[in-house]
Amino acid sequence: MHYDAIVIGGSYAGMAAALQVVRARRSVLVIDAGERRNRFASHSHGFLGQDGVPPDEIAASSRRQLEAYPTLSWLEGRVEAVSGQVDSFTVTTADGESHRGRRVLLATGVLDQLPPVTGLAERWGKAVFHCPYCHGYEIGRGRIGIIGTGPMSIHQAELLTDWGDVSLLVNGAVELNRDARSTLERRGVTIEETPVDRIEGHADVVMADGRLLRFAGLFTAPRTAPNSLAEAMGCALEATPMGVQVRTDAESKTSVPGIFACGDVARAPHSVSLAVGNGAMAGAHVHRSLLWPETVQPVRDAVGTR
Known part of the structure; x- marks a missing residue:
């Protein structure tokens, strides 16, 4: 199947983004390695409507709501490589499976260097x-x-x-x-x-x-960094006071046409509520790029590391 969008990372930002796209009746594949950044915490706080709820309950409930949409597919696995170009990306998982998509959205979170x-x-x-x-x-x-x-x-x-x-x-x-x-x-x-x-x-x-x-x-205050996938895909990175993140523009676009990024991997500061809001906006931008493909332009003048 050739998906409209492949979301790499099924935590809060990734699910929020996917929700916007499936509600536009577009096909979405979410690939999730099951490594939510807040998996070590017993309760999540500061997230309106979910204050004090265990993170695994929030994630499970969100996934159930998302999977109620018929154009959503969910795959538990780890992405090893992304190749291709706008409208024809190939995402390869650790077990050797390949999946095709028109757009790719990175929502992989970051690694905490304690x-x-x-x-x-x-x-x-x-x-x-x-x-x-x-x-x-x-x-x-x-x-x-x-x-x-x-x-x-x-x-x-x-x-x-x-x-x-x-x-x-x-x-x-x-x-x-x-x-x-x-x-x-x-x-x-x-x-x-x-x-x-x-x-x-x-x-x-x-x-x-x-x-x-x-x-x-x-x-x-740990230093944060994306996993190696973003750099391997050619996405420009930038330094922040909190560490390194993927550089994006106001429309969640990375330096690689057709690849978007959201959540902790693309913005600071970090929290569940901020990740959800940023993910929802990124999902809308992905959908709009499908309607108006001429707007898929890379973010320019990246600073920091590459």
Whole structure:
């Protein structure tokens, strides 16, 4: 079958995009590897209508609604390669199957590059978070520790003071000039220069000097990056304060004609609600490109990496 659109990634942005296209009675294939970025979290917050609902329930309900449309096909698998051009793309999965489509939409999300602190990865999404709007309220105004990763940690520390008593654990990763230090101190942020040794318990940080700092929750600002598929497809990438993402224009088009991108892989900041909104808009742009193929032009002047 030759689909009108093939969506790579069946999480929130991908499903929101697919919904717009199938509601236009166009054929869509969603290929999903089952690796939602928030799969480690027990509950999703800050998403109107779904606040406090477990992420797997949101995803399952969304998929059921999407599959009610007869022009939707769903394939569980991992995409290995995309080739071809506008109106004639071939998407190949890890099991060697090939699928043809007129448009391709990347909704693969990003990979979180967590700081190499012992005990942190095991608590990611449970006691260690990145988004205060998603998880800050649940801290209950308790003590918040921020594991430093770079300049974004300073912004994170300032922002989180509305959610609790904040300590910035520099951990050798954050350079604090006089102005930054002064700003943090005015906001009541405690600055800990001693390196972090490990995290244990719920969110207890053992410092290199043996001190134990107990927190209600921890935050960190991981660097993010798309998987290798986007670059292999020839899509231009760009650097952001949060990491690397696929460069898109206002119509969700990448630098490759006929290939679109949405969600965390193409925009920052990141949250479920923002991904859904961006995905819905991207789906509409994909549909419009099918009606007016002369509008399928690549985004120009990409900056950053390629």
